[in-house]
Amino acid sequence: MNVIRKLAVAAALSLSVSAAHGEQPTPASVATAKELVTSTGAMALFTPLIAGVIEQAKLVFLQQDPGLAKDLNEIATQMRTDLAPRQVELTNEVATLYATSFTDDELKAILSFYQSPVGKKLLERQPQVVESSMRFAQTWANKLSDEVVGQMRAELKKRGHNL
Numbered sequence: 001m002n003v004i005r006k007l008a009v010a011a012a013l014s015l016s017v018s019a020a021h022g023e024q025p026t027p028a029s030v031a032t033a034k035e036l037v038t039s040t041g042a043m044a045l046f047t048p049l050i051a052g053v054i055e056q057a058k059l060v061f062l063q064q065d066p067g068l069a070k071d072l073n074e075i076a077t078q079m080r081t082d083l084a085p086r087q088v089e090l091t092n093e094v095a096t097l098y099a100t101s102f103t104d105d106e107l108k109a110i111l112s113f114y115q116s117p118v119g120k121k122l123l124e125r126q127p128q129v130v131e132s133s134m135r136f137a138q139t140w141a142n143k144l145s146d147e148v149v150g151q152m153r154a155e156l157k158k159r160g161h162n163l
Contacts, residue, residue, distance in 0.1 A: 025099030
């Protein structure tokens, strides 16, 4: 009886997790998720993808024949324009990923936060905070490295190694 009860609880939990992280999000959830990725600027990370792919393809041809540079530059410029609408595919997929990772209520709460004054402030200031954090972490790690090397050297000397 205990095993059956545990199996029933496990099945119920798995169903509730599936509902929250379901395979097929509702159109409303996807719409909320699109608004979320737009509001947060999450797509900025993917903005250079199309141009980058075009530039890589251009380099393949330039390696074969550097004389193609003028034509390839013209072609690449036109392709960037022609392919720009494909950015929507990325936005749709990222929104779908959000919509399958969060419930509709969770997406609305997250969106509400990012649209609030403090959420907007977070979005505005986060890049500077991250950059400053990375600089601090690098400086901190360098100091820690010097400390660790010094301690290792001292321990090695205690054991008779002269370095």
